[in-house]
Amino acid sequence: MxxxxxxxxxxxxxxxxxxxxxxxxxxxxxxxxxxxxxxxMPPTEVGVIVAQPQAVEKIVELTGRTSPYEVSEVRPQANGVVLKRLFAEGSYVREGQPLFEIDSSIYRANLDSSKAEVLRAKANLNTLEIKTNRYKQLVGINAVSKQEYDDLVGQVNLAKAELAAAEAAVRNAQINLGYSTVRSPISGQSSRSTFTAGALVTASQAEPLVTIRRLDPIYVDINQSSAEMIRLRQELSKGTIDRSNNTKVRLKLEDGSFYNIEGNLAFSDASVNPDTGTVTLRAVFSNPNHLLLPGMFANAQIVEGVIPNAYLVPQAAVTRTPTGQATAMLVNAKGLVEVRNIDTAGTQGPNWIVTKGLTTGDKIIVDGVAKIKPEQQVTAKPYQAPPAGQTPSNAQAAPKADTAAKPAEPAKQPNAQKTEQQATSTT
Known part of the structure; x- marks a missing residue:
C-alpha cells in the first residue's frame, strides 16, 4: 500500500x-x-499593355433613315382620257421616257386651227405690204395723200403683230399637244400606278399618275443632338480634334452588316427641331445596286475628326469612381500597382479613347484587375487578348465543361464488375 x-x-x-x-x-x-x-507566395501576375500614342478617329454612331436623292410625282398637264400606259410598274425609267398617252384629238384640232390662223395673218400681211409699196410710189408724185400712206403703214404693222400672235398660238397648241404624252422628268425607279387605259385625268390633279424616285445616289438623314453638335464645335475650335473637309460616314444596316461603300456628309441643317432637340445631318451614298431603298432604318457611323496623340485602352482596363471619374491601374517602375485618373473621349470598337492621364510607355493593367489593389507588388506580363467571339468568362468555362464530362467514365465500372461476377458464378 x-x-x-x-x-x-x-x-x-x-x-x-x-x-x-x-x-x-x-x-x-x-x-x-x-x-x-x-x-x-510569389507576386500576382497581371496582363499589361504598353501605352503608345497614335492618331485616333473620333467616331459617333447615330440613327437615321434613307431617303431618295430625287423624287418626282408625275401629274398630267392636259385633260383627257388615258389611252395607254407605256411602262411597267416598278421598272427603271429614264428622263424623257414616255409613261402615259392621253387622248390628243382636241389638242391636234387646236393646233390645226392655230396654223390656219397663221396662214390668214400671213396673207393679210402680204396684201398690205404690196399696197404699201404701191402707195409709197404714189405719195412721191402726190397721187395719194400722206395721211392715207401713213394709215396703210399702220395697218401693216398691225398685221405683223397679228401674225406674231398667231405663231405664238401655234407654239402653245404644240405644247398642249405635247402634254398629251406624259414623260418622266427624271431617271429613277417607278412606283405602283392606279391609272390604266380609260381613266379620265385632269391637269394638275391632286393624285399623281406615278412617282419616280432616283435611288443612285441616295440620302441618309441622320439626327444628332444639339448638345453633341455644340461639344463637337467646341472641340474643333480648341484644336482638340482635326477635321477634314469631306467627313466620311459608314452605314450599318438593319441586319447588323456594314454597307460596303462609304458616304460623305452633305450638309447640316441650320435649325434645331424644338420637339426633339436634334439637328438633321444628311449624308450621300452611292447606291449602284439599289441595295438601299427609301425608308430603311440604319445606324450611321460618322468620323467627326481625328484626335492626335490619343491612346486606345481596352474597356476591361478602365473603371469609374462613384463620381464618374475614369481610372486605370498601372504597374510603376518598382513593380507596384498605381491608380491613375484618365480622361476619355468615346470609344472605338472594344477600346476607350484616352486623351489625358497617360504617357508613352505606361504599363496599363488589363488582365487581373479584380485580383489586385493599389501599392501591391505584381509581376507584369504582356496581355493576350481572347480570340474573336470568345470572352474571358467563356475561356474559363471551357475547362469546367471538360472536367464535368470526366465522371461519366467510372460509371461503367460497376457494370463491368457485375458482369465479371456473373461470369464467375456461371463458371
Whole structure:
C-alpha cells in the first residue's frame, strides 16, 4: 500500500510533462506554416499593355433613315382620257421616257386651227405690204395723200403683230399637244400606278399618275443632338480634334452588316427641331445596286475628326469612381500597382479613347484587375487578348465543361464488375 501511494505523484508529474511537450510540438509547426507561406507566395501576375500614342478617329454612331436623292410625282398637264400606259410598274425609267398617252384629238384640232390662223395673218400681211409699196410710189408724185400712206403703214404693222400672235398660238397648241404624252422628268425607279387605259385625268390633279424616285445616289438623314453638335464645335475650335473637309460616314444596316461603300456628309441643317432637340445631318451614298431603298432604318457611323496623340485602352482596363471619374491601374517602375485618373473621349470598337492621364510607355493593367489593389507588388506580363467571339468568362468555362464530362467514365465500372461476377458464378 505504501509503494502505490509513493508512485502516484511521480506518475502524475510524468503524464503532465508529456502532455505539455506534445502540445508544444503540435503548436510550433502550425504557427510557422502561415509565416513561411506568406514569405514564399510569389507576386500576382497581371496582363499589361504598353501605352503608345497614335492618331485616333473620333467616331459617333447615330440613327437615321434613307431617303431618295430625287423624287418626282408625275401629274398630267392636259385633260383627257388615258389611252395607254407605256411602262411597267416598278421598272427603271429614264428622263424623257414616255409613261402615259392621253387622248390628243382636241389638242391636234387646236393646233390645226392655230396654223390656219397663221396662214390668214400671213396673207393679210402680204396684201398690205404690196399696197404699201404701191402707195409709197404714189405719195412721191402726190397721187395719194400722206395721211392715207401713213394709215396703210399702220395697218401693216398691225398685221405683223397679228401674225406674231398667231405663231405664238401655234407654239402653245404644240405644247398642249405635247402634254398629251406624259414623260418622266427624271431617271429613277417607278412606283405602283392606279391609272390604266380609260381613266379620265385632269391637269394638275391632286393624285399623281406615278412617282419616280432616283435611288443612285441616295440620302441618309441622320439626327444628332444639339448638345453633341455644340461639344463637337467646341472641340474643333480648341484644336482638340482635326477635321477634314469631306467627313466620311459608314452605314450599318438593319441586319447588323456594314454597307460596303462609304458616304460623305452633305450638309447640316441650320435649325434645331424644338420637339426633339436634334439637328438633321444628311449624308450621300452611292447606291449602284439599289441595295438601299427609301425608308430603311440604319445606324450611321460618322468620323467627326481625328484626335492626335490619343491612346486606345481596352474597356476591361478602365473603371469609374462613384463620381464618374475614369481610372486605370498601372504597374510603376518598382513593380507596384498605381491608380491613375484618365480622361476619355468615346470609344472605338472594344477600346476607350484616352486623351489625358497617360504617357508613352505606361504599363496599363488589363488582365487581373479584380485580383489586385493599389501599392501591391505584381509581376507584369504582356496581355493576350481572347480570340474573336470568345470572352474571358467563356475561356474559363471551357475547362469546367471538360472536367464535368470526366465522371461519366467510372460509371461503367460497376457494370463491368457485375458482369465479371456473373461470369464467375456461371463458371
Amino acid at each position: 505504501m509503494s502505490a501511494k509513493l508512485w502516484a505523484p511521480a506518475l502524475t508529474a510524468c503524464a503532465l510533462a508529456t502532455s505539455i511537450a506534445l502540445v508544444g510540438c503540435s503548436k510550433d509547426p502550425k504557427d510557422a506554416e502561415p509565416a513561411a507561406a506568406a514569405q514564399q
